[in-house]
Structures are given as structure tokens and as C-alpha cells.
Amino acid sequence: MTKKLSMLWKKLVLMLHIAFSGIMLGSAAIFLIVSLTAATTDDPAMVEACYRVLRVLATSSVRASTIGTVVTGIVLSVGTHWGLVKYDWLIAKQVLTLVTIVVGFVGMNVWTLRGLELASGGSGGPAADAGAFVVNETYLFIGIGLQLVSLVAMFALSVYKPRGKRGARAV
Numbered sequence: 001m002t003k004k005l006s007m008l009w010k011k012l013v014l015m016l017h018i019a020f021s022g023i024m025l026g027s028a029a030i031f032l033i034v035s036l037t038a039a040t041t042d043d044p045a046m047v048e049a050c051y052r053v054l055r056v057l058a059t060s061s062v063r064a065s066t067i068g069t070v071v072t073g074i075v076l077s078v079g080t081h082w083g084l085v086k087y088d089w090l091i092a093k094q095v096l097t098l099v100t101i102v103v104g105f106v107g108m109n110v111w112t113l114r115g116l117e118l119a120s121g122g123s124g125g126p127a128a129d130a131g132a133f134v135v136n137e138t139y140l141f142i143g144i145g146l147q148l149v150s151l152v153a154m155f156a157l158s159v160y161k162p163r164g165k166r167g168a169r170a171v
Contacts, residue, residue, distance in 0.1 A: 003079075004079055004080060004081070005075070005076075005079035005080060009079070010076070010079065010080055013072050013075050013076055013079070014072075014076060016068065016072045017068075017069060017072035017073055017076055019068075020064075020065045020068035020069040020072060021065075021069050021151070021154070021155070023061055023064075023065035023068075024062070024065040024066060024069055024100070024104070024151055025148075025151045025152075025155070026061075027057055027061045027062050027065060027104075028104075028144060028147045028148050028151060029148070030057060031054060031057060031062075031108065031144050031147070032144050032148065034050050034053050034054055034057075035050070035054065035137070035140055035141060035144060037050050038050035038051060038054075038115075038119075038137075039137060039141075044119070047119045048116070048119040048120045050119075051112060051115045051116040051119045051120070052116060054108075054112040054115065054116075054140075055112045055113065055116050057108075057112075058108040058109045058112045058113075059109065062104050062105065062108055062109075063105060063109075066100065066101060066104055066105050069097075070097060070101070073093075073097065077090065085166070086165055086166055087161065087163070087164070087165055087166060088162070088163045088164075088166055089157045089158075089160075089161050089162055089163060091166075092153075092157055093154050093157050093158070096150040096151075096153055096154050096157075097154070099146060099147075099150045100147060100150050100151060100154075103143045103146050103147050103150070104143075104147050107139070107143040108140070108143060108144075108147075111136055111139050111140040111143060112140070114136045115133070115136050115137065115140065118132060118133045118136060119133075
């Protein structure tokens with residue numbers, strides 16, 4: 001049997017978990033706004049500046065908040081009565097967490113780096129390789145959408161905790 005967190009530690013870890021989750025959601029919202037700005041301007045310098053901002057976000061707040069949320073989520077699961085697999089809603093959050101890790105931690109990093117390379121290329125920026133830029137931009141928007149939907153779904157699952165404990169339901 002594992003030792004459970006004291007009430008003080010549970011509240012501290014929960015507060016950190018909520019803070020890291022909020023940073024993740026805020027970063028995804030900023031990603032959307034800056035990406036839309038890059039997609040709707042005709043100014044190559046603005047496109048490059050947007051991708052520089054996205055790159056900083058991808059390598060700082062997205063990484064830190066993802067790691068912080070995962071670590072605090074695991075501590076909360078194993079250090080409280082919730083457990084890792086006792087509830088369907090927790091399993092759903094774990095699956096969505098994998099989506100956010102792949103999309104946020106890996107995808108945003110790759111797509112912002114590629115976008116920055118294309119935007120700052122000495123051969124005329126995005127206009128020089130418009131097809132590759134549009135494809136990369138499309139991947140980025142799909143990733144941002146997946147990230148936002150996953151994060152909002154995780155917040156909803158945390159609030160509503162649907163379906164109760166696994167195995168306790170009548171089949």
C-alpha cells in the first residue's frame with residue numbers, strides 16, 4: 001500500500017497542477033492568436049517575428065507546463081484515493097495527456113522550428129517555398145486545435161468526473 005499525501009501536500013500539489021494546466025491552456029491560446037496573425041499578414045518580417053515568438057513559447061512555457069502538469073498529475077493520482085486507473089475519467093485524461101504531449105511537446109516544437117526556417121530563409125521567406133509553408137502552417141493549426149480541444153476536455157473531465165469508479169457500475 002502506498003502512502004497517501006497529507007491534506008497540506010495534496011492541496012499544494014493540486015494548486016501546482018492547476019497552475020501548470022492553466023499555463024498550458026494559456027500557451028495554446030497564445031499559439032492560436034500568434035499563428036492567426038502570421039497566417040493573415042502579408043508582411044514577411046511580421047511572419048518571421050510571429051514564428052520567433054512561437055518558437056520561444058514552444059521551447060519554454062509549453063515544455064515546462066507539460067512536464068509540470070504530467071508530474072503533478074501523477075503525484076496526485078498515486079498520492080490520493082483517485083489512483084491511476086480506478087476511474088474511466090482518469091484514463092481518458094491520461095489518453096488526452098498523451099495527445100497533448102505529442103502535439104505540444106513534440107509537434108509544436110517541430111512545426112515552429114520548420115515555420116521559422118521557412119519564414120527566415122534567405123531565399124525570400126515563406127513566398128519562396130509557399131507550398132511547404134502552407135503545409136507546415138496547416139499542421140500547426142491542426143496541432144493547436146487538437147491541443148485546445150484536449151485541454152478543454154481534460155478540464156471538463158476534472159470538473160464533472162463522469163461515470164464513477166471502474167467496476168462499480170452495473171453492466
